[in-house]
Amino acid sequence: MAADEVSGRGPRERMVFSAAQLMRRGGVGATGMRDVVAHAGAPRGSLQHYFPGGKEQLVNEAVGWAGRYAAGRVARFVAGMAEPTPSGLFAAMVRQWTDELEAVGAASGCPVAAAVVDCADASESTRTAAAAAFAAWTGPVARALTDMNVPPARAEALATLMISTVEGALLMARAEGDARALTTVARELGPLLDGAVAAVGAVDRG
Amino acid sequence: MAADEVSGRGPRERMVFSAAQLMRRGGVGATGMRDVVAHAGAPRGSLQHYFPGGKEQLVNEAVGWAGRYAAGRVARFVAGMAEPTPSGLFAAMVRQWTDELEAVGAASGCPVAAAVVDCADASESTRTAAAAAFAAWTGPVARALTDMNVPPARAEALATLMISTVEGALLMARAEGDARALTTVARELGPLLDGAVAAVGAVDRG
DNA sequence: CCGCTACTATGACGGCTGTCATAGGAGTAT
């Protein structure tokens, strides 16, 4: 996640960004508020000022930020593809993670996944925030699919499938310390996705 | 995860089981050792006796247990299916989670996923244990697929795809508090999986 | 009875957590 998008912003946004960043590595439990302010280079006193709701509020906003970020990425993916295909979009979504894994050696996870694992049972508001983040992510993907002539009825379902698969493969890849799972699912799922586009100007034989 | 399989066992196995159970709910960070012994009805003093490696060892063994458990489930699924198909196996894997979600109202997650999210960066041994658990799970699935006439080359890849998808969909389902994501991926991925079985006694046209 | 092993009991320790109380500094409008 590019730090450029947040470097010049105010302390508040930097803290939200830093929280998301740290949650990616060690989960919510291992992410202390003191760690967040240190990582953001922000004053500690600003915590109770900007986040009177405490850690829960900070985590929820980090999750929301991650959802909007993912949605923005998808929009940029489709905008940057000359000949957009579902498999191409999926490959781009996967590549974002494989790149990081090959660059850093070990990948961080998804902050939304971390919030679900650590807070879904304890904090109803965080669970809702995570659901909203997934929805914010699913929306643009489904819209991109319909723009590629995928029937709207299936677009939503396929978007859910794509995000589920990426999220799970990322889990396996982190465990293995290897991008294998990610590249595998990209290769196996691609054809299925492309098969869902309705033929234009020609009827599928059979 | 059926408690029957562990109720009569010794305190040691009960603690490992309880650790896995609690990790599923709140993640590793929120799972204290005191909680584990309380949940297991085990003496606190046994902790340092059976797990001199501390929490890390306990978590690693819980992850290993979960991997073996998942592998056993798969074996029982295929054994119980009259006409085994890849989509049927996948549906059974998914149903295990939807059942729990509909029964309890809110689903717990996968302990292996929890370990990856919370420990992958901090503890190399736990990361390895999680990778082993995924491997232990992938193996029986791939073997089941080859038994259904899926070419061995693809079986391994499809097993990875199936587990990734289940794991990710479970994440989304927990966030939404609804089985939608799980049922959706089961419906969408089924045909693809069945399409991978090589036709027997007939050659695929084209 | 002794000695040995397997297991349990319990209390304490240092460290870290999120949260709060309190106070200080800047900027600005009146």
Added chain:
DNA sequence: ATACTCCTATGACAGCCGTCATAGTAGCGG
């Protein structure tokens, strides 16, 4: 200058964490 709002600083609090030290009990072979 006053008063007010926005932001920051800092120290303290109670509580939980994993770990360890120490002592205890049960069982059994000698």
